[in-house]
Amino acid sequence: MRKRTCLAACGSMLAATIGLFGAAAPAGASTASPVVGYTYIDGNTAAANTIDAFARHADGSVTPLARGPFAAGGAGTGAGLASQGAIQATRDGRYLLAVDAGSNQVSVLRVTRGGVPVPVGRPVASDGKQPVSIAVSPSGLVYVANSGAGGSNYTGFRLSPGGTLTPIPGSTFAVPDSSGLGDVFFNALGTHLVGTRTGTSLIDSFVVLPGGRLLAAHGSPFTGQGLGQLGAEFSPARPSQLFVSNAHNGVGLGTVSAYRDGLLGRLTPAGASPYADGQTAPCWVEISHDGRYLFTVNTGSASISSYAIKADGSLALIGSTPIAGGGADIDARLSPDGRTLSVDGSGAHILSVFAVSGGHLTEVPSSPTPLPAGAPSGIVNT
Numbered sequence: 001m002r003k004r005t006c007l008a009a010c011g012s013m014l015a016a017t018i019g020l021f022g023a024a025a026p027a028g029a030s031t032a033s034p035v036v037g038y039t040y041i042d043g044n045t046a047a048a049n050t051i052d053a054f055a056r057h058a059d060g061s062v063t064p065l066a067r068g069p070f071a072a073g074g075a076g077t078g079a080g081l082a083s084q085g086a087i088q089a090t091r092d093g094r095y096l097l098a099v100d101a102g103s104n105q106v107s108v109l110r111v112t113r114g115g116v117p118v119p120v121g122r123p124v125a126s127d128g129k130q131p132v133s134i135a136v137s138p139s140g141l142v143y144v145a146n147s148g149a150g151g152s153n154y155t156g157f158r159l160s161p162g163g164t165l166t167p168i169p170g171s172t173f174a175v176p177d178s179s180g181l182g183d184v185f186f187n188a189l190g191t192h193l194v195g196t197r198t199g200t201s202l203i204d205s206f207v208v209l210p211g212g213r214l215l216a217a218h219g220s221p222f223t224g225q226g227l228g229q230l231g232a233e234f235s236p237a238r239p240s241q242l243f244v245s246n247a248h249n250g251v252g253l254g255t256v257s258a259y260r261d262g263l264l265g266r267l268t269p270a271g272a273s274p275y276a277d278g279q280t281a282p283c284w285v286e287i288s289h290d291g292r293y294l295f296t297v298n299t300g301s302a303s304i305s306s307y308a309i310k311a312d313g314s315l316a317l318i319g320s321t322p323i324a325g326g327g328a329d330i331d332a333r334l335s336p337d338g339r340t341l342s343v344d345g346s347g348a349h350i351l352s353v354f355a356v357s358g359g360h361l362t363e364v365p366s367s368p369t370p371l372p373a374g375a376p377s378g379i380v381n382t
Helices: 008-019
Strands: 035-042 050-057 062-064 087-089 095-100 105-111 117-119 131-136 141-146 153-159 165-167 181-186 192-197 202-208 214-216 229-234 241-246 255-261 267-269 282-287 293-298 303-309 315-322 331-334 340-345 350-357 360-363 377-381
Touching: 035 087, 035 095, 087 131, 087 377, 095 131, 095 377, 105 131, 141 181, 181 229, 192 229, 202 229, 241 282, 255 282, 255 303, 282 331, 293 315, 293 331, 303 360, 315 360, 331 377, 340 377
Parallel strands: 131 181, 229 282
Antiparallel strands: 035 050, 035 377, 050 062, 087 095, 095 105, 105 117, 131 141, 141 153, 153 165, 181 192, 192 202, 202 214, 229 241, 241 255, 255 267, 282 293, 293 303, 303 315, 331 340, 340 350, 350 360
């Protein structure tokens, strides 16, 4: 997804705001609200990649951690990745895994006291070109989507309790360079893996074998129900429910598809799928922890659409919420308690935060917060 060109006036205002960023107080110093967790963004910074880190407060506000951004170890591209999941956290919140798309590597960082991320050894080769998305299963199985020419694939790794990332021999599943991989992710059980091919509007579906290798489902890759399959996620509460955004249908023609994922990975539409939201470029998908609501960030219309998820996996549109100052917003993630939704507003270099009440969103008064320089890609909350 290409970023929009900002108007000169807006650019001047944004530059002034970013100028205040360097003077930001350490986490907790500028607010009486207690710290309840942390937000991390892969800066995708050219030459030397960095991780942007913020303290999350109980009132929804965020403050940058002192001495950040933090070195990731590899290199970013300095340009948007057009992917979801460029940074992930382990379920226990001890480790972050981030793509270094400019050096074809993956960095593992340990989360230390005060939320500070520290690299665990050196970055590991992604076994492909331009890694853009990472999936982490509950058992420590990791898959990386590589989307660069001459090395587009899914490749598997094992993450040890000490944070060491080791490739799984024979796990690489190659795809055509035209695929434009946008996302890779596990179901809640870690037994199925799905990846999206944004460039060719296809969906890869796999069963995860006991040794960590992949078995492609019969009929995979499956043809999407629109153009530009990009963001996607399984329901955390119902592992057989799969949802995929259709980002490239055109202005005001965005849709989200709902599928049932069979025992052997076969995908079949749920209800009257796909489901329209009347917005442009719904690129990123996030689902409430109870599996009742779906949120999709509309990159082309600076808004977030909310859907209710019915028991059979079909969707019902609730409405759309504007993102203040938004534009080319590129990923979103709920907090562990589900009370807030954080959005990486890469196009305007802002971090936006919304209070969540069921399927309804309200941007918190302190939002948005400026982001450091770079090409921010992906977001995760711990």
